[in-house]
Amino acid sequence: MKAILFNEHGPAANLYIGEAPDPVLEPGEILIRTKATSLNRADILQREGKYPPPQGTSEILGLDVSGVVERISEGVSDFKVGDRVMALLPGGGYAELAKAHQSCAMIIPDSLSFEQAAAVPEVFLTAYQALFLVGDLAQGQTVLIHAAASGVGTAAIQLARLQNASTIIATAGSEQKCEFCLDLGATDAVNYKEINFFDVVVQATQNYGADLILDFIGAPYFEANCLSLAVDGRIVSIAMMGGTKVDKANLAPLLFKRGAFIGTTLRSRTLSYKAQLVELFTTNALPYFASGQLKPIIDSVYPWDKVQDAQGHMESNNNMGKIVLTIT
Amino acid sequence: MKAILFNEHGPAANLYIGEAPDPVLEPGEILIRTKATSLNRADILQREGKYPPPQGTSEILGLDVSGVVERISEGVSDFKVGDRVMALLPGGGYAELAKAHQSCAMIIPDSLSFEQAAAVPEVFLTAYQALFLVGDLAQGQTVLIHAAASGVGTAAIQLARLQNASTIIATAGSEQKCEFCLDLGATDAVNYKEINFFDVVVQATQNYGADLILDFIGAPYFEANCLSLAVDGRIVSIAMMGGTKVDKANLAPLLFKRGAFIGTTLRSRTLSYKAQLVELFTTNALPYFASGQLKPIIDSVYPWDKVQDAQGHMESNNNMGKIVLTIT
Numbered sequence: 001m002k003a004i005l006f007n008e009h010g011p012a013a014n015l016y017i018g019e020a021p022d023p024v025l026e027p028g029e030i031l032i033r034t035k036a037t038s039l040n041r042a043d044i045l046q047r048e049g050k051y052p053p054p055q056g057t058s059e060i061l062g063l064d065v066s067g068v069v070e071r072i073s074e075g076v077s078d079f080k081v082g083d084r085v086m087a088l089l090p091g092g093g094y095a096e097l098a099k100a101h102q103s104c105a106m107i108i109p110d111s112l113s114f115e116q117a118a119a120v121p122e123v124f125l126t127a128y129q130a131l132f133l134v135g136d137l138a139q140g141q142t143v144l145i146h147a148a149a150s151g152v153g154t155a156a157i158q159l160a161r162l163q164n165a166s167t168i169i170a171t172a173g174s175e176q177k178c179e180f181c182l183d184l185g186a187t188d189a190v191n192y193k194e195i196n197f198f199d200v201v202v203q204a205t206q207n208y209g210a211d212l213i214l215d216f217i218g219a220p221y222f223e224a225n226c227l228s229l230a231v232d233g234r235i236v237s238i239a240m241m242g243g244t245k246v247d248k249a250n251l252a253p254l255l256f257k258r259g260a261f262i263g264t265t266l267r268s269r270t271l272s273y274k275a276q277l278v279e280l281f282t283t284n285a286l287p288y289f290a291s292g293q294l295k296p297i298i299d300s301v302y303p304w305d306k307v308q309d310a311q312g313h314m315e316s317n318n319n320m321g322k323i324v325l326t327i328t
Numbered sequence: 329m330k331a332i333l334f335n336e337h338g339p340a341a342n343l344y345i346g347e348a349p350d351p352v353l354e355p356g357e358i359l360i361r362t363k364a365t366s367l368n369r370a371d372i373l374q375r376e377g378k379y380p381p382p383q384g385t386s387e388i389l390g391l392d393v394s395g396v397v398e399r400i401s402e403g404v405s406d407f408k409v410g411d412r413v414m415a416l417l418p419g420g421g422y423a424e425l426a427k428a429h430q431s432c433a434m435i436i437p438d439s440l441s442f443e444q445a446a447a448v449p450e451v452f453l454t455a456y457q458a459l460f461l462v463g464d465l466a467q468g469q470t471v472l473i474h475a476a477a478s479g480v481g482t483a484a485i486q487l488a489r490l491q492n493a494s495t496i497i498a499t500a501g502s503e504q505k506c507e508f509c510l511d512l513g514a515t516d517a518v519n520y521k522e523i524n525f526f527d528v529v530v531q532a533t534q535n536y537g538a539d540l541i542l543d544f545i546g547a548p549y550f551e552a553n554c555l556s557l558a559v560d561g562r563i564v565s566i567a568m569m570g571g572t573k574v575d576k577a578n579l580a581p582l583l584f585k586r587g588a589f590i591g592t593t594l595r596s597r598t599l600s601y602k603a604q605l606v607e608l609f610t611t612n613a614l615p616y617f618a619s620g621q622l623k624p625i626i627d628s629v630y631p632w633d634k635v636q637d638a639q640g641h642m643e644s645n646n647n648m649g650k651i652v653l654t655i656t
Contacts, residue, residue, distance in 0.1 A: 218579055218583075219579060222577075222579065237579070237582065237583055238583075239583070240579060240580065240583055244578055244579050244580035244583070245576050245577065245578050245579070246574070246576070246577040246579060247575070247576060248573050248574070248575060249550075249573065249574040249577035250572055250573050251546055251547060251550065251565070251568060251572050251573070251574060251589075251591070252568065252572035254565065254589065254590075254591040255546075255565055255566075255567070255568055255572070255591035255592075255593065256591070256593070257591065258590075258591050258592050258593060258596070259590075259591050260588055260589065260590040260591070261579075261582065261588065261589045261590075262582075262586075262587075262588040262589075262590075263579070263582040263583035263584070263585065263586050263587055263588070264583075264586050265583065265584070265586060268586070
């Protein structure tokens with residue numbers, strides 16, 4: 001099969017379409033003829049050599065895939081050849097053929113195209129996991145979502161709105177991104193280049209604070225996140241794009257507010273954890289794609305031979321929502 | 329009634345026995361003729377002016393009490409006059425009479441004296457909350473308990489053993505304290521003045537790490553705690569006796585291990601939370617005091633007119649288990 005490959009870790013310029021062996025199915029797995037895949041930050045880190053794929057998984061980039069089931073392995077009962085599916089992958093999405101465990105695949109709602117479907121699994125499952133499984137977000141609570149115009153951020157805004165969060169404060173790096181977050185359901189949006197988000201949290205929640213903070217930034221936001229936290233609040237950290245080391249980190253607010261700082265990742269989780277997550281998501285969120293209350297947010301679509309441009313666009317931080325590659 | 333009072337924040341020398349108004353019962357409360365109370369670190373902080381009592385509670389020190397029910401208020405159904413009880417208090421234990429909400433009181437098991445019973449509520453409920461309600465300790469998991477010869481520490485060792493934790497690593501400041509922790513059920517004990525506890529965790533768990541760390545120390549242990557954590561592990565912080573500010577705190581291990589740093593306190597919790605905790609404890613732990621599998625650990629007993637000596641003994645950090653005051 002053809003796949004997007006690189007011979008050395010480094011810049012996007014190293015990526016090319018070449019030949020790779022077809023995936024070999026294990027019991028419980030399905031083979032998908034790929035229609036589209038989408039970009040995640042992890043792809044860039046992996047390409048740069050900063051995020052090796054988990055042991056035993058494909059070296060090929062790509063955590064999302066949409067396409068048609070081409071073949072099923074023994075033990076597969078949930079899918080049949082010809083089904084339109086989207087799947088969460090540990091790797092291997094940037095290819096003509098991708099394999100997924102059936103417990104990590106979902107039937108694509110009729111209302112979604114393959115391009116839209118490729119923008120769903122990784123970011124919506126990550127946001128669902130962070131908000132609900134790790135962050136225990138309950139109806140009526142207040143949420144602060146950083147990098148809110150990103151793929152995971154736009155999914156998180158929509159899921160928090162669906163859960164009837166009382167206040168959804170979004171941070172983003174431009175006025176345009178802030179407007180976009182408000183359109184998606186954020187109740188407040190902060191251009192972090194202009195305003196201290198802590199002040200907005202205080203004002204928007206009348207001093208109550210955020211029950212849940214979804215953080216991608218890490219060290220630079222640690223102090224302001226702790227200050228922004230409500231009593232019994234949780235900071236869920238899914239990335240540390242701004243760095244990992246905090247100078248004179250003050251732990252006192254976490255003690256006095258009974259606060260929690262919780263790191264989480266999805267890719268490194270066990271198959272049974274992912275299966276449980278996909279099941280919960282399929283029951284509690286997937287139906288809302290059909291009704292339009294949830295929607296994949298697509299920034300742009302590139303044919304896969306333009307993958308260098310697509311990754312460059314993500315690296316420029318100008319995207320709002322997902323960048324999709326069509327496999328042609 | 330007589331009570332231990334102080335006119336100014338400061339050293340133990342400020343404490344004296346004087347006259348205070350009797351407690352006024354609210355609906356649901358019981359009045360206890362006090363037989364004994366016990367010391368907690370919070371008493372010292374409050375005396376020093378560093379830990380004001382929660383609004384609406386007694387200014388008198390004392391979070392534990394044992395004694396006999398003298399009177400009940402309307403709505404009290406669980407207790408009758410003459411019952412031997414022990415109770416968790418928001419304050420007011422250092423007095424001849426103390427009031428408690430019925431949901432925070434427990435009948436003293438027949439096998440325990442009043443002195444022993446006064447050593448149970450605060451430390452055992454704090455340890456129970458930290459290990460199970462906050463820390464989700466499950467059977468077969470590995471635990472690291474700091475300040476393990478303290479009141480909460482000795483309770484935590486016993487509760488972790490009861491839960492069949494596979495490994496219970498205790499840290500303490502002397503060989504004698506370490507021996508004491510091993511006798512109580514710790515599988516490993518570290519004199520932190522001699523050995524780096526991280527090395528012991530690595531060795532005792534064969535590199536797996538600690539599923540749960542019960543921490544009282546704060547900043548000085550932050551880095552070694554993060555390094556000692558197992559994947560999906562939790563650091564539960566109930567005090568920061570060593571300080572709150574961490575120089576160059578590295579958050580990366582919390583992300584990559586999916587670890588959590590969780591602050592918790594008991595005194596500031598709502599009555600309904602405490603009621604739920606007491607109910608769980610009454611069902612799951614209290615019966616083991618009758619069978620002897622759990623026991624109050626008493627370092628020393630002082631008559632209450634020696635309260636200055638008793639608090640001085642706690643301040644010297646030489647106690648192993650609880651310091652009890654008898655109210656005579």
